[in-house]
Amino acid sequence: MAERLKLREPFADPAHQAAADRMGMFVFLGTEVMLFGGILAVALADRIRHPEAMIAASSRLDLWLGGINTAVLLTSSLAMAIAVAAMHQDRPRVALGALSATVALGLAFLGLKALEYGQDYADGLMPALAPPAEPTDPAQALFLNLYLAATALHAVHLTIGIGLVLWLASRIARRPEEQAMTTELTGLYWHFVDIVWVFLYPVLYLVR
Amino acid sequence: MWSALRPLLLTWAGLLALLALTIAVSFAPIGPVKPVANMAIAVVKAGLVLWVFMHLRERGGLLRIFALGAVAWLVILMAMAATDILTR
Amino acid sequence: MTDIQAGLPASGIVPETAEERVSYLRAGHSLRSWLLTTDHKRIAILYLIAITAFFFIGGAAAALIRLDLLTPQGDLLSNEGYNRAFTIHGVIMVWFFLIPSIPTTFGNFLIPLMIGARDLAFPRLNLLSWYIYVLGGLVTIYVLVTGGVDTGWTFYTPLSSMFANGHVVAAAAAVFIVGFSSILTGLNFIVTVHTLRAPGMGWGRLPLFVWSHYATSLVLVLATPVLAVTLALMAAERLFGIGIFDPALGGDPLLYQHLFWFYSHPAVYIMILPAMGVVSELVAAAAHKPVFGYWFVAFSSLAIAVIGFLVWGHHMFVAGQSMYASAVFSFLSIAVAVPSAIKVYNWTATLYKGHISLEPPFLFAMSFIGLFVIGGLTGLMLALLAVDVHVHDTTFVIAHFHYIMVGGTVSAFFGALHYWWPKFTGRTYSRIWGRLSAIFIFLGFNLTFFPQFLLGYLGMPRRYHVYDPAFQVLHVLSTAGASLLGVAYVLPFAYLLYSLRHGAPAGPNPWPATGLEWTVPSPPPKHNFDRIPVVTEAPYAYPVERRGDDG
Numbered sequence: 001m002a003e004r005l006k007l008r009e010p011f012a013d014p015a016h017q018a019a020a021d022r023m024g025m026f027v028f029l030g031t032e033v034m035l036f037g038g039i040l041a042v043a044l045a046d047r048i049r050h051p052e053a054m055i056a057a058s059s060r061l062d063l064w065l066g067g068i069n070t071a072v073l074l075t076s077s078l079a080m081a082i083a084v085a086a087m088h089q090d091r092p093r094v095a096l097g098a099l100s101a102t103v104a105l106g107l108a109f110l111g112l113k114a115l116e117y118g119q120d121y122a123d124g125l126m127p128a129l130a131p132p133a134e135p136t137d138p139a140q141a142l143f144l145n146l147y148l149a150a151t152a153l154h155a156v157h158l159t160i161g162i163g164l165v166l167w168l169a170s171r172i173a174r175r176p177e178e179q180a181m182t183t184e185l186t187g188l189y190w191h192f193v194d195i196v197w198v199f200l201y202p203v204l205y206l207v208r
Numbered sequence: 209m210w211s212a213l214r215p216l217l218l219t220w221a222g223l224l225a226l227l228a229l230t231i232a233v234s235f236a237p238i239g240p241v242k243p244v245a246n247m248a249i250a251v252v253k254a255g256l257v258l259w260v261f262m263h264l265r266e267r268g269g270l271l272r273i274f275a276l277g278a279v280a281w282l283v284i285l286m287a288m289a290a291t292d293i294l295t296r
Numbered sequence: 297m298t299d300i301q302a303g304l305p306a307s308g309i310v311p312e313t314a315e316e317r318v319s320y321l322r323a324g325h326s327l328r329s330w331l332l333t334t335d336h337k338r339i340a341i342l343y344l345i346a347i348t349a350f351f352f353i354g355g356a357a358a359a360l361i362r363l364d365l366l367t368p369q370g371d372l373l374s375n376e377g378y379n380r381a382f383t384i385h386g387v388i389m390v391w392f393f394l395i396p397s398i399p400t401t402f403g404n405f406l407i408p409l410m411i412g413a414r415d416l417a418f419p420r421l422n423l424l425s426w427y428i429y430v431l432g433g434l435v436t437i438y439v440l441v442t443g444g445v446d447t448g449w450t451f452y453t454p455l456s457s458m459f460a461n462g463h464v465v466a467a468a469a470a471v472f473i474v475g476f477s478s479i480l481t482g483l484n485f486i487v488t489v490h491t492l493r494a495p496g497m498g499w500g501r502l503p504l505f506v507w508s509h510y511a512t513s514l515v516l517v518l519a520t521p522v523l524a525v526t527l528a529l530m531a532a533e534r535l536f537g538i539g540i541f542d543p544a545l546g547g548d549p550l551l552y553q554h555l556f557w558f559y560s561h562p563a564v565y566i567m568i569l570p571a572m573g574v575v576s577e578l579v580a581a582a583a584h585k586p587v588f589g590y591w592f593v594a595f596s597s598l599a600i601a602v603i604g605f606l607v608w609g610h611h612m613f614v615a616g617q618s619m620y621a622s623a624v625f626s627f628l629s630i631a632v633a634v635p636s637a638i639k640v641y642n643w644t645a646t647l648y649k650g651h652i653s654l655e656p657p658f659l660f661a662m663s664f665i666g667l668f669v670i671g672g673l674t675g676l677m678l679a680l681l682a683v684d685v686h687v688h689d690t691t692f693v694i695a696h697f698h699y700i701m702v703g704g705t706v707s708a709f710f711g712a713l714h715y716w717w718p719k720f721t722g723r724t725y726s727r728i729w730g731r732l733s734a735i736f737i738f739l740g741f742n743l744t745f746f747p748q749f750l751l752g753y754l755g756m757p758r759r760y761h762v763y764d765p766a767f768q769v770l771h772v773l774s775t776a777g778a779s780l781l782g783v784a785y786v787l788p789f790a791y792l793l794y795s796l797r798h799g800a801p802a803g804p805n806p807w808p809a810t811g812l813e814w815t816v817p818s819p820p821p822k823h824n825f826d827r828i829p830v831v832t833e834a835p836y837a838y839p840v841e842r843r844g845d846d847g
Contacts, residue, residue: 009334010414010492012828020417020491026271027483030278031521037282038525038555042540044286045551047243048293053546063231070227078220081261085212094209128536138539139546145538149529184263191261195254202246206234270490281518284605289554292609292621 006178018181025185029192032157036196039150043203046142053139058207060125061147062116066205069112070197076105077194080165080187087183092176095183099169102190106162113155120144147204154200157193164189219260226253319722319819334419335822340405341720342426343396348789350392350433353440355782357385361761362744362778365771370761378761379446380462384439386449387467391474392433394701395563398570399481399516400429402712403509405720407485409813409820410503412494412829417487418480425480432474439463439470448759450560453541453552457533464534468527475520478566482516485509494812496831503811503835504593508573511597515562515569515604523559526552550616557608565604567701569597571664571708572639578661578711579643581809583650586836589642596635603632613684622681629679636672640665655807656730660711663738667703671696674749689759692752695745703741710737710788717792718802722819725795729787736784743777808840 011017047054083098117126124132126148127141168186172179230249233242258264264272320337324330330338360381364372373381404422408415416422439445445462447455456464489502489510530552532538539545541552580587587593609617609625617625643665674696677683687693710733718724747770752758756767763771805814812829813820 009419010408010416016491020487022267022271023274023490024418024483024487026274027486027517030274031479031483031517033278033282034285034518034521035525037285038522038529040282041286041289041555042529042551044290045293045548045554046540046546048290049548050546063234067227067231071224074220074223074227077223077257077261078216081216081219082213085216086209089209089212091209128532128538137546138544142539142546145536146540149532149538188262191257195257198253198257199250202230202234202243202250206230206246208234208242278518281605285522285555285558288606288609288621288624289551289558291624292550292554292617293548295618295620296616 004178005181021181021185022188025188029188032192032196036150036153036199039146039153040199040203043146043150046139046146047207050139050142053137054143054207056137057140057143057147058205060123060144061205062119063205065112065116066201069109069116070201072105072109072112073194073197076102076109077191079105080190084184084187087172087180092172092179096169096172099165099172103162103165103169106158106165110155110158110162113151120148150200150204154193154196157196161186161190161193215260219256222256223253226256318821319817320822321721321819323822332423334415334423336404336408336415336419336422337720337820337822339422339426340401340403343400343404343429346426346430346433347393347396347401350388351785353437354385354388354393355785357381357388358778359782361385362775364761365763366768366775368763368765368768368771373761375761376446376461379448379759380444382759383446383448383467384436384444387445387471388436389701390449390563390567391471392429392436394567394705395478396429396481397567397705397709398574398712399485399509399512399566400425400477402505402574402716403481403485403512403570406716406813407488407506407509408492409816409824410506410811411489411492411497412812412825412831413488413492414824414828416484417492418484421480422484425477425484428480429474429477432470432472432477435466435470435473439467442466450556451527451530452556453530453533453549457530457541457552465531468531472524472527475524478516478520482513482520485513486517489513494828494831496829500591501831501833501835502594503573504576504587504590504597505570505573507594508569508576508597511601512566512569512573514598515566515601519559519562519566519605522555523563526555526559529555550612553612553615554608557611558605561608561611562601562604564697564700565600567705568668569600571705572597572636574708574712574715575643575661575664576639577809577811578657578708578715579646580836580838581715581807582653582655582658582661583647584838584840585646585650586834586838587642588645588648589638590835592638593642596638599635600632603628603635607632610679610684613681614688626679626681630676633672633676633679636668640669640672654731655714656727656734657711657715659731659734659738660707660714663734664704664707664711667699667707667738667741671699671703674699687752689757690752691748691756691758694758695748695752698745698748703745707737707741710734713788713792715807716813717795718806719813719818719820721796721799722802722817723795723799724802724806725799726791729791733784733787733791736780736787740777740779740781740784744774744781745777747771747774747777805840810836810838810840 005014005018007014007017011020079098079101083095083102086092086095086098120126121130124130125144127136128145128148164186168179168182171182226249230246233245233249236242238245258275264275320335330342333339360373361378364370364378370378404416442463445460445464445467447460447464451464451468489506529540533541537545540547541549543549576587576593607625607629609621610629613622674692678687678693678696714730751767751770754767756763802818804817808814815829816824
């Protein structure tokens with residue numbers, strides 16, 4: 001199970017280069033943890049200060065739609081992991097199939113999210129964009145705005161992820177050798193976006 | 209290929225099971241423990257993704273330290289800010 | 297583990313021809329060869345030019361501030377104008393000078409050389425980080441020429457999110473953008489130090505400069521993203537009224553301060569740790585002795601980086617933070633002084649029975665140690681709740697952090713410039729002018745900022761330009777000092793640039809000092825080393841015989 005990788009400057013040892021690539025991606029993902037962490041810290045602060053308002057506002061979100069989306073994203077992670085394993089085993093066609101599934105599921109997530117946003121907007125659950133008809137508790141509005149900011153930031157990252165997977169797929173289609181590491185690194189990013197949602201879902205939808 | 213697939217499929221099944229569990233917990237009448245329980249379940253799910261899908265079980269200690277380190281730093285931010293908010 | 301087979305190495309990894317052995321400065325003359333370079337040494341020069349430009353712009357804002365403060369009335373600038381002056385001074389100096397200064401110039405240039413590598417781990421990311429810096433800088437210049445912002449560099453809510461006039465969102469965007477430059481630099485350094493050390497270069501043989509940059513990089517990658525998301529939330533609050541920081545909407549303005557200072561306190565350690573790394577190198581070279589207590593100094597860098605994340609609440613003692621949290625933050629703020637003190641003791645012990653040199657870099661290093669001690673001791677004073685209640689938001693705080701950042705970091709920056717200039721450029725400069733500028737900078741600095749301790753203690757608020765006439769004498773002294781300091785800062789600019797054309801050629805090791813960077817020609821060839829060295833010596837293996845200058 002040898003995999004080839006294209007040595008680049010300044011590395012002379014492929015093992016060092018591979019270690020560096022993985023390390024670089026994990027460090028980058030660490031910075032993303034701190035980025036989303038700021039929003040989670042705000043959520044925690046608001047939960048402490050306005051517990052009833054948070055519960056009331058969270059109950060107005062569609063937890064089943066959110067749950068389905070969570071399952072969609074977890075499955076897309078499975079597909080991505082299969083693609084990585086396939087590339088490590090020199091099976092680019094299996095990988096391409098798995099990557100297509102990843103993209104499809106990612107797009108499905110975004111589609112469901114868009115539908116959900118539309119529904120939220122119509123139900124007056126986006127006070128930052130459209131003040132609701134009757135006055136609501138401002139702390140509930142705060143929660144809903146936080147929900148919008150957090151899920152929008154996640155959606156941006158997911159969109160970037162889909163773009164990366166498409167780019168990766170085109171590289172594999174053209175030159176399947178030497179793409180195992182690129183696939184693995186893309187996979188790491190994708191799984192991270194999944195993990196973010198794994199935390200956002202209970203924090204935003206399951207406050208009861 | 210199957211030998212590589214099996215752990216992935218099992219992990220996926222575990223993740224979906226934990227998803228069902230966390231939804232169930234959110235309806236359970238367990239009071240203030242609920243958010244703690246849901247966070248714990250989320251941590252286990254994240255751990256599974258990191259350990260299996262992100263290959264941390266095959267990589268050395270340094271990458272595991274990096275992954276844990278980011279989480280630890282987030283905990284610092286949240287915990288110390290919370291001590292202010294809780295004690296005002 | 298799957299085993300990995302290498303493809304053919306990229307051509308040019310081992311310099312084969314005479315062309316490839318020319319210095320990095322001569323390897324390509326076109327603008328394109330500079331703007332599309334991935335050579336860490338050229339990128340360091342690109343950064344040096346950019347941060348110098350911003351240093352002078354930020355300095356111009358300081359000049360306006362000090363001129364306005366000559367008289368007790370606000371007669372040079374309007375109230376709004378004064379607010380915009382100190383804001384742009386802070387924004388530029390913090391994010392476009394101090395934070396990048398030593399890491400992106402000396403760190404970029406020297407880390408691969410010091411560890412025996414040909415470049416950083418991700419050379420293209422390095423170039424990208426420079427372009428991101430430039431983009432952030434351009435947005436800042438846009439903010440500057442369109443009138444600026446009046447919130448202070450801290451962008452506190454609710455002023456920034458609700459009431460401020462001016463280009464708050466653009467300023468936040470500029471800082472958001474340049475943050476990614478920091479993050480990429482830190483990422484690159486961490487991975488490089490882990491994976492590209494030459495054979496035999498164990499962690500215990502790394503120069504302390506590398507240790508301090510490693511610690512700095514941990515802070516860069518962990519803290520900066522929090523700033524990014526905080527500024528984004530503040531901008532969203534301003535644009536969409538989301539309410540996170542607005543009490544009328546259930547939000548908490550103090551939450552902004554928690555998030556902002558979670559980054560901004562570690563940020564000051566980003567500014568000082570590289571400077572401490574420089575000083576370790578300079579002190580060893582000056583004394584011609586190994587640094588005393590190598591492992592203590594190395595681990596103190598890590599300790600400062602870690603503990604520095606636990607103290608941010610000391611900026612919020614009078615903001616409404618709970619007394620219990622304040623007490624915890626106060627205690628930890630006192631604790632963080634310990635590793636810094638350890639460094640100062642170790643540098644001092646290094647000088648014991650060592651050679652005392654009065655060459656320019658070492659004058660700057662001594663300057664650093666003295667001024668850092670004053671800044672650090674006043675930091676301890678501020679860490680005490682009872683004192684801080686009295687002097688918070690006075691010029692006492694301003695004097696404290698300028699002693700650290702200017703007396704400290706800028707002194708170290710100039711020390712590094714004077715020490716490694718022969719390596720960067722292959723030229724030597726006038727030592728007399730070097731010593732003069734070190735002395736004038738030291739004198740000008742103290743005359744500028746020591747009066748501000750006194751003013752602050754007497755009650756002069758910060759960010760005010762109208763003041764009680766009883767304070768005028770001290771303000772005039774401070775402005776006089778600033779004038780001297782301004783001239784003193786221009787001096788190196790003049791004689792160092794002069795040396796590029798007229799300076800005597802420098803040998804590989806003019807001081808002489810230990811360290812792999814001194815084993816390659818001055819300036820180094822593009823690929824750094826003809827053959828990757830194998831390291832067998834301990835670090836700071838003095839004494840080093842002075843070799844003849846062979847140009």
